[in-house]
Amino acid sequence: MNEVVHDRDYETYWNAMGNSFQYFPNTRYRISLILEELEKLEFHTVLDVGCGDGSLLSQIQLRFPTTICSGCDVSVSGISLCAKRFPRMNFFKLDLGNILSAPMPPRFDVVICSEVIEHLTDYKIALQNLFQLITPN
Numbered sequence: 001m002n003e004v005v006h007d008r009d010y011e012t013y014w015n016a017m018g019n020s021f022q023y024f025p026n027t028r029y030r031i032s033l034i035l036e037e038l039e040k041l042e043f044h045t046v047l048d049v050g051c052g053d054g055s056l057l058s059q060i061q062l063r064f065p066t067t068i069c070s071g072c073d074v075s076v077s078g079i080s081l082c083a084k085r086f087p088r089m090n091f092f093k094l095d096l097g098n099i100l101s102a103p104m105p106p107r108f109d110v111v112i113c114s115e116v117i118e119h120l121t122d123y124k125i126a127l128q129n130l131f132q133l134i135t136p137n
Contacts, residue, residue, distance in 0.1 A: 030055075031055065035059060041110060043109035043110045044066075045069075045070070045110070046060055046064075046069055046070070046110040047110070047111045047112065047133060048110040048112045049113040049130065050096070051071030051072060051078070051082060051091070052075075053078065053082065054071055054085055057069045057071050058085075068104075069090070070090040071089065072092050074093065074095050074096070096113075096129055097126055105131075108134065109135050113126075113135045
């Protein structure tokens with residue numbers, strides 16, 4: 001029952017907020033830190049878990065134009081928004097607490113999960129599920 005309310009809360013949020021990148025300096029700063037760390041890595045695919053409005057992925061695509069970018073979120077509204085804004089990227093719904101509830105997504109060289117874990121009731125299961133999304137090695 002709580003999960004349904006939780007999902008509805010996120011749907012309401014993303015329908016109202018849209019693009020947070022342009023409004024919040026803390027979002028821009030967090031993205032700049034993630035981009036700095038990505039500069040140190042060699043990768044071809046990236047997944048943003050809890051991608052929200054796709055702000056992080058859009059900046060990754062600008063900085064690393066040959067990277068295949070994907071995003072997932074628990075919010076169908078958020079995924080729909082991203083798919084419209086970024087038609088060259090891949091987006092799908094994913095409940096990090098129960099990734100077995102949908103077909104297993106592909107694995108990725110880099111998996112980013114920023115501003116998500118603190119919203120989950122069982123972070124240990126979420127972390128275990130995140131590891132399943134990473135390409136071995």
